[in-house]
Amino acid sequence: MEASSRDIAAAAATPALLICEQCDTVHSRRPLAKGEVAECARCGAVLERCRGMSTDATLALVLTALVVFAQATLWPIVTLGLNGQYVAATLWDMIRLMWFDHSQVVAVLAAATLFVFPLAKTLILGWLLLYARSGRRAPGFRTLMVGLHHLGPWTMSEVFVLGALVSIVKAHLYFDVIPDPGIYAYAALMLLITLFAGMDLTRLWDETREENVEAAP
């Protein structure tokens, strides 16, 4: 079948050596079973993991994350009530108010780590996986893979979920608090992000092949 020949090609392209980026130890690579994790014998860092999730499944997950992300960003997160007066806030209200309240640094940090970077990460991942399904490299593959690597630690949606929880508890001391759909969307997003945080992106380098972009149909 086509799939199996592709797998063989991918296996042949897999390099035999692996260098631990935490301690510089050279390991010879061995095939991993589903769910198995290879650890460095010297320092104990994770060298490689086999999630056993197909590219199609990952792509489906990324598309779901994109929809949930739109909801989390657009929908109000919490509504506060005081004497019959109500105020609802979305992520953008939060960023806008920080900007006009002399905390531009915080506004920029929040916009970057809660909106721009997570969105960029999800879009790039979706784009790369769309092509990787057929073992191809998407246009801009190299630049995007490098970009994805650098975006890594700068997405903080999961911290925001906990922050929202703390805010609700604090506000509840003085006000009526009504959680809005946005907070549930954020909680779902947190789960999805945890699911692909464990993903080993470097495998995309091995599993896809360079092709002539001009020759593509």
Next chain:
Amino acid sequence: MNALPRADALGLIGCHVCGQVCRAAGDEEGDGVQSCPRCGSTLHRRKPAAYARTWALLIAAFLMYIPANVLPIMRTASLGDIDDNTILSGVVELWVKGSPGLAVIVFCASIMVPMLKFLALGTLLISCRRGSGWARRQRAKLYRLVELIGYWSMLDVFVVALLTALVRFGYFSLVEPLPGVVYFGLTVVLTMFASMCFDPRLIWDGKEDSDD
């Protein structure tokens, strides 16, 4: 040859971005910049100026951390009653007013994690500079822990931002961010850069025999 050969000794370099195993350029090329054939990122035997950069960022972060704790991060006003909160008073308020569990979480994220980062990176910098073979595996683990939990310190910054957006009932009730929160945000970002500039491979350099 050791049972666990290191790339440096074999004349190899692992690309940090894509994991490609590359042959290190010969010494005759001196400080010529070598880039990864697969992803194009610059290859480094060790991260450049790791000690100087990490120290500089760590000290800068610490200088930001002082006003972050001393200055109030948030002003709450209700019916003309103005109250300025610091990070610590926010934790105390949560504890006293009924959420000790959450108070512990906020205390860990805002106070313990930054302190752990300063102590851990400081210890790593000093012990690696001395080529110490002491507790290498534990120190490697400590570094990974710092990388893993570092960004959770942003918690309090988001709490202040969200409360500001929520609590605005005209003159009756208002929450405003105060400069402390800006310093705190900067502390988190600077410590994250500091831990990125540190090279954990340095832990394993130096005297080989003193461990195991």
